[in-house]
Amino acid sequence: MLVYLRLFKESFSFAINALRNNKLRTFLSLLGITIGIFSIIAVLAAVDSLDKSIKDQLSGLDKNTMYLTKFSFGPTDVPRWQRDNFPQTDYDDFEYIERNVPDISAIAYVIFGSSQNIKYEGNTVTGVNVTPVSNGIYDIESLKLSDGRFYNESESKSGANVMVVGSGTAENLFGNSNPIGKTVRAYGRKMTVIGVLKKMGNGLGDSPDEKAFVPVNFVRRFQNGGSDGIPGAIIIKPENDVDIGAFEAVLKQKYRAYRGLKADEPDNFFVNKMSGMQDAIDGIISGLNFAGWIISGFSLLVGGFGIANIMFVSVRERTSLIGIQKSLGAKNRFILFQFLFEAVILSVLGGFIGIVMVWLVSLIANAALEFEFILSLSNIFLGFGLSTFIGLISGIIPAISASQLDPVEAIRTGM
Numbered sequence: 001m002l003v004y005l006r007l008f009k010e011s012f013s014f015a016i017n018a019l020r021n022n023k024l025r026t027f028l029s030l031l032g033i034t035i036g037i038f039s040i041i042a043v044l045a046a047v048d049s050l051d052k053s054i055k056d057q058l059s060g061l062d063k064n065t066m067y068l069t070k071f072s073f074g075p076t077d078v079p080r081w082q083r084d085n086f087p088q089t090d091y092d093d094f095e096y097i098e099r100n101v102p103d104i105s106a107i108a109y110v111i112f113g114s115s116q117n118i119k120y121e122g123n124t125v126t127g128v129n130v131t132p133v134s135n136g137i138y139d140i141e142s143l144k145l146s147d148g149r150f151y152n153e154s155e156s157k158s159g160a161n162v163m164v165v166g167s168g169t170a171e172n173l174f175g176n177s178n179p180i181g182k183t184v185r186a187y188g189r190k191m192t193v194i195g196v197l198k199k200m201g202n203g204l205g206d207s208p209d210e211k212a213f214v215p216v217n218f219v220r221r222f223q224n225g226g227s228d229g230i231p232g233a234i235i236i237k238p239e240n241d242v243d244i245g246a247f248e249a250v251l252k253q254k255y256r257a258y259r260g261l262k263a264d265e266p267d268n269f270f271v272n273k274m275s276g277m278q279d280a281i282d283g284i285i286s287g288l289n290f291a292g293w294i295i296s297g298f299s300l301l302v303g304g305f306g307i308a309n310i311m312f313v314s315v316r317e318r319t320s321l322i323g324i325q326k327s328l329g330a331k332n333r334f335i336l337f338q339f340l341f342e343a344v345i346l347s348v349l350g351g352f353i354g355i356v357m358v359w360l361v362s363l364i365a366n367a368a369l370e371f372e373f374i375l376s377l378s379n380i381f382l383g384f385g386l387s388t389f390i391g392l393i394s395g396i397i398p399a400i401s402a403s404q405l406d407p408v409e410a411i412r413t414g415m
Contacts, residue, residue, distance in 0.1 A: 022314070026346065029310045032303030033350030033387060034357070039299045041358045041375075041383045043292030049374045051285045064244050065140060065274045068097070068255070069233035073272040086268045087259070091220065094134070094234045096258050101251055106237040108136035109216055111223070111230050118165075118212065119185040120173045128169055130186060130212045132219035133235075140237045148180045148195035151215055159217030164195035168209035186212070187219065248273075300386065303350065304394045311343050311398035322402055323411035336403035343395020344388060351387025355380055 020026075067073065070086040094109035110133040117126045135156035137143070143150065151162050163184065170179045170193075179193045191214065200208040216232075223230055238247045248271055255269065315322070322335055355375075362373040 025310055025313075029307050029346050030350040030353065032306035033300070033347050033390060034303075034354045036296065036300035036303040036390075037351040037354030037383050037387055038357050039296035040293065040386065041355055041379050042361065043296055044289065044379050044382070045358060045362065045373065045375050047285055047288045047292060048376060048379070049372060050288075052374060053372065063274045064238050066236045066238070066248070066251070067233045067272040068093075068236060068251070068269060069272065070231065070269060071233075071272075072270045076270070078266075088231050089234055089269065090232060091216070093255070093258070097234055097236070097251070097255065100258075101236075101254050103239045103242040103247055104236055105239045106136045106139035108134045108140055108235045109232060110134070110137065110235060111216055111219055111232045114230075116186050116212075118169065118173060120182060123173050125169055125172045128186075128210060128212055130214060132214050132216040134216050137213065137235065140235055144198040145195050146198045147178070148193070150195050150213075156215045157217060159215050159219075159221055161189060161191045161218055162194045162215065163191045164197065164213045165193055166197045166209040166211045167199040169212055170196045186214070187222070189222075191218075244273075300390060303347075304390045307343055307346055307391065307394035308398065310346075311339060311395050312401075314342070315339065315398050315402045318402075319405065320411055322405050323407045323409070326405070326407035327411065332403040335405075336399045339399035339402050340392070340395045343399070344391035347387045347391025347394065348384065351383050351390075354387075355383045358383075 069089045070083070072078070072083070076083070091109055094107070098104070098107050110131060114130065115127045116130040117124055118128050118130075119125075131137075135151055135153050138150040145164075146167065148164070150164055151160060154160075155162055163186065165173070165179065173179065173184065174182060179196055182193050183190055184193060185191070197208060197211075236251070238244060252267065252271065256267065259268065261268065325335065326332075359375055362375045365373040
């Protein structure tokens with residue numbers, strides 16, 4: 001055992017000295033593997049961050065929450081031309097479902113929002129995602145308020161000109177002053193701010209902090225949300241103890257009867273469940289990971305070839321030295337480990353630099369974008385594992401060729 005430890009120590013020292021004596025060549029070899037490890041770990045970290053951001057934003061919704069609408073949120077076998085002819089889900093449908101479908105914990109009708117400019121005195125916030133939705137959304141999304149209140153059922157049904165804003169929108173409009181009771185203009189009409197949502201933090205896409213909610217019936221006064229107007233959806237949260245399969249079957253049966261569909265006619269609507277959306281998101285994330293591995297794999301391949309090429313050059317330069325070492329009694333395994341360690345050290349060092357670069361990028365992204373860029377321990381270990389593997393694969397053939405040199409021929413060739 002001590003013999004192997006001594007062999008390891010001597011081989012390691014020899015490899016380090018060889019790298020120090022060829023700084024330019026070491027740098028060029030490091031560059032290839034550094035770029036490869038940086039590419040893979042950066043892509044994986046970005047995808048992990050995106051996955052966490054999306055799931056955090058969906059965490060307020062129960063996985064059994066359903067969206068009843070003419071659109072499918074995932075892949076479907078229904079042809080595009082047929083989907084385009086589906087009638088839109090309107091407010092009358094919402095009222096029917098609310099009255100006739102049992103075991104509903106909360107229900108809301110939403111018109112898919114649009115970007116609006118919100119004005120307060122001399123300040124204007126442009127491109128705010130204003131969502132016209134009934135008051136049930138407060139319980140469905142488990143919204144939290146930092147100030148004021150959410151509009152109630154009476155205000156929702158009457159279409160009161162009230163608004164609940166996200167924390168970012170409130171800060172941009174009102175600064176440090178209290179937003180509650182302030183009159184703003186949106187949709188070209190005056191509205192009163194009655195509530196401010198708690199700060200949720202930014203993510204990719206629209207942040208809840210930059211949104212605003214208004215009663216759907218307020219918007220329905222001047223924007224057509226019916227069969228020929230702006231598309232909408234019914235959001236349904238079933239009771240916790242209900243059988244989801246049975247609930248969905250009852251929902252479809254009631255809605256089909258309401259729409260007058262015959263038994264042999266297909267559904268002209270979709271029931272999109274949050275669990276299905278999460279499965280679709282997981283599929284997208286897996287696809288992004290796979291694409292990242294394919295793209296970054298080429299960088300690693302180039303880095304590996306670079307190390308292998310440098311190691312072959314190193315063997316050729318030190319042929320005479322190898323012959324002298326073997327003539328003085330150096331074993332084949334010592335020569336093999338000597339060059340193999342040199343390749344592994346080179347690769348691991350490049351991987352370490354690549355991981356440090358990803359860490360620096362994550363710090364900059366977190367500070368500049370206020371987005372939580374995650375560099376997990378698993379990705380760090382993966383980076384070191386990959387770099388070690390690349391070093392072994394790239395260095396094994398040059399190391400074997402060096403260890404099998406005949407000492408006499410090696411000395412003669414070197415001379």
